[in-house]
Amino acid sequence: MKFLSTRNSKLKISAREAIVKGISDDGGLFVPESFPKFNIMENLNLKYTDLAHKILSLYLTDFDSNKLLEIIEKSYTSFEGEIAKVSYKKDFYLELYHGKTSAFKDFALCLLPNLLTYAKESLGIKEKTLILTATSGDTGKAALEGFYNTENIDILVLYPTEGVSAIQKKQMDSTDSLNSKVISIDGNFDDAQSAVKKIFNDNKIKNKLSEKNIYLSSANSINIGRLLPQIVYYFYAYADLVNSKKISGGDKISFCVPTGNFGDILAGYYAREMGLPIEKLIIASNSNNVLTEFFMSGLYDANKKLKKTISPSMDILVSSNLERLLYHKSSDSVVREKMKELAASRIFTFENEFPEFLCGYADEEETKNAIAKTFYEENYLIDPHTAVAKHIVDEFGLKNTVILSTASPYKFSTAVLSSLGEKVSQDEFENIDYLYKISGVKIPREIKKLKSKKIIHDNKINKDEIEDEVLKFANRGMRIAVPATSANIGPGFDSLGLALKLYNTSELKKSKDLKSFNENVKDNLTYKAYAHTFEIYGEKIVPIDFKLNSDIPMSRGLGSSATCVVIGIMAAFSVMNKKFDKKEILKIATKIEGHPDNVSPAIFGGITASILEDEEVYVEKFKVSDKIKFLALIPDFKLSTERAREVLPKSYNKKDVVFNISHLSLLILSLISGDENNLKAALQDKIHEPYRFKFIPEINEIEKIIGKSSAIAHYLSGSGSTIMILLKENDKESEEFIRGKLKKLSGEYKLIPLEIDDKGAFII
Template identity: 45%
Template sequence: MKYSSTRGNGVKLDSAQAIIQGLATDGGLFVPDSLPKVDASFIAALQELTYEERDAKVLGLFLTDYTEEEVKGCVTRAYGNGKFDDAMRAPVKIFDDMGVLELWHGPTSAFKDMALQLLPQLMSTALKKTGEKDEVLILVATSGDTGKAALEGFRDVDQIKIMVFYPEGGVSRIQQLQMLTQEGSNVNVTAVRGNFDDAQSGVKAIFGDKSFAEELGAKGVKLSSANSINWGRLVPQIVYYFSAYADLVKAGKIQAGEEINFTVPTGNFGDILAGFYAKCMGLPVHKLICASNANNVLTDFLRTGVYDRNRDFYKTITPSMDILISSNLERLLFHMTEDTAKVAGWMKDLVATGRYEVGQELLQKIQQTFWADWTGDDDTKELIGRVFADKHYVPDTHTAVAWKVAENYQQATKDGHYMVIASTASPYKFNGSVLEALGAETAGLDEFAMLDKLQELNDDPTPQGLASLRTKPLLHKDVCAVTAMKQAVLDFAAK
């Protein structure tokens, strides 16, 4: 299977080459030239497999230049060795009225682990397969979870360095501590004075600077990405949609072949796009519901066909979704139109004016699969308190946004398909907001006292990776302006 740019530069790469490169040279995102199709027997066979075995089956359809042994090896190293605290890796908590797909049982307690434990293995294998001799420098912009998951996945991996930029004051304290205490001889964490979109735009500008790439190349360094713009970051996320479906059939909650819905909290559109790929491949998905917070640029787009980032930016209790430029939407536009010139034009408009419009015909096509809504902080907190009271279950703030939007969808459409909510983080990562939603007193408590307080209420124990932050030293203190990001990269690359 070959991969090419959403913006049509004509270059076709194997998956290993696309994963190493990360972003196409024209600024576009790599997409497969065709999507593999699966039948009912393929899906049925997943029921009796472990998560790693399911992973290898699905990945093998996309990574056709990797051998079966290479894929299995990558998967085993990613999910084994005690890295995940649940044998199912991505278990489904099944309630009568809906299921909750828990994607946060990895080492950093966020759904990003599902991909970012695997991407370093895929990339390291790709370097060996292609005979690449240069050092690869991974650049990451994070709104909170991607940064720590990428740092943990890539730490001390041979031939690779990783540099993470995060918005100063724009992540939760737990998320910040996870990054600032990160160990590893090949890692750097730098705060950016600005919001996530500033950090992401700065990283994209660095990738798009050919003279800068040449300057690094002369030093034997190539840039790549661990954000979901990298195909190797996105393709592992397809797997857990298949896995959840297989688990629901096995549990007798749905019948084989029955269509279900997924509601996904999303800012950069990568997680929900993986569900779209699963549906295109043949997984029985009825609707994908896109859940946003007050930074509801995706809600407006999926309702009107107008993408407009020219709006107020809000800091919310769901910081991983505080995003106004949703990079992976570009891939959806490509698959819906198969017109690289149109996609390139829309992305050019986004840079020049902050907006673009796709028209009613394309919007209606998108709406056949997607539905969208958003919810604010107050309703998010209300949902957390109500779910705890009704089910004695504690969702994190991002999961609560999805849960509330799922309720809104069901009330608005009367759609009776079984609903699965993508739970993207442990409640312990956002303990202050969750405790407030539960009516607990937090005045005077530091982050770790709040972890203990939440543990008193929650059935699930505090993840070890978060509990261990109490005693870890702060190792990263760099801060820079957006305009200084390029120099910061040069300084780190030279070390």
């Protein structure tokens, strides 16, 4: 399968090339040269990932089939429960919001980063990719999650300051990935999207980036890698209806799709062209109804004033993906003409028939009424975007129609509560709690976590400053990031370690100052590890400067020295152009550190069990249950590893050793299962904590405070002085209780919620 530009049908490139480029050099969007046929009746019982593999394989023909399946299965592990779910009420609702960011954009944006990474590697592209994305709310966060700490890829997201919901804004601004930047602009979504397209078509900017071995790509639906995965859930919904005996095989159904940028419904058009029995695709617009007017009159007029609505992801006047439909209905020459007119005057006409489509729109009052009607008559909670589609289905009296439910109502809780006639608070999270109280609908896991997350990005610019911000962001040098670690977990002395989302990072620059470099090698652990790695491989040392940014407190039992060692080794691998073999890096780091329990999770991420035997390191990584969360209690004093080691006895009695062995076995299994009672018992230790806890002032008072809370258990992190506290995932009160009680002690303490880092060390 080849892909063509909507503005030059003679241009033919592979799927991998199309995904890497994002947008054609001529400004056009990539489209498939033909639509392959797919018979859903022969594939009714496939699970979602297998169905996705079959359908995407028809388009991504230059991807290795086994690798593609591996990518798909890996990508969809972030979904809660069913990947896609059809709820049968008075109408059929295709729920597309069970991914990590609670919106339908997750379906493509959990997959696109892995497709892009594979495409780059298989094409031999070593340059760094800069993902540039404009968002009206949901694309931004889904893209940030999808490209979270992805090696050799940076992502910059632009969103309109007043054009997203409070939850959408908090989701984006609290993103803590080290390869991301989020900027709000004083314009609207169309301003952001126009600026992005302008940069993609500006050879001067692209040349500046090329000089730094950086090329642009997009996570917007202008990228064909965003559009293709969305085809799958149309087929999946049809199979579900057949399997649930709501329709018979071969019956035609319709889909009503809330849309602003025309990508989601275009995926439905592709599914129809592939043979899915679709009667009509219903375009559901909000008050910004340029699409409805276009399909009714043939006039596309983006000169209207944009209206801010309670369905902000549809507050769009220039629908990018419409260009693809125009191409399928005409030719590249027509598209060039119409897009030229749109750029010049924001208006064009297009005379053609669209028999596959119906269209309608809902104003604000109609949207609110649809939310209330659906809740009180069907006992079903929907968000404002879904409500726009619901209004049109009811208005037209449509039957056998699937409504695409594109976002969780909890992303717009204030608007939903108001629509239900309830009083609303100025605090969005109070509204979320109240909405749960009256509806009983489960709050998505990631939205529950959002309240405690701190704001990372607080950047607001004028829309004419976008180009400068892109170049400034791109000018950063190569960076290495390594997570903090918490080792010696309970009875897991010198063997069990956990990676945490707290990082030491370093920017690398080659140096000509050999004298300063040699001085640094004498005194600095990062430089020592760097030089030692060159010596191991018998290569001449290349002087380098490390600009370290340390967020991990030193000598607190959070692996700060391990991060320095790993940064040095990875920098050496990079300068020597060696493949990043994590096991080889672990072997070198263990020789420097002496034991692998801190460096192993720092390199691999997650939680690891490791042993050192005859200079070989053996490691297993496993996943901690989502039922558990971690708090780091960090006292305001350092505890050196050397001092902590000296206090340990030279030998132990058999009873204590057996105690730790049995408890460690149970601990590993309990961390996987999340069993609260087993964790309480398993985290006890008799090898190091009884001796090291004595170094911590007020330890007796601290343990009493933790004991009076609802915390599951606690342990000494590393050699101390940090104490890690385990809580139940939904425990909101314990953190505040412990924080309040600590204030009454004489010492200074920080209490920080820390999530598990599953990626480990990486280079940007």
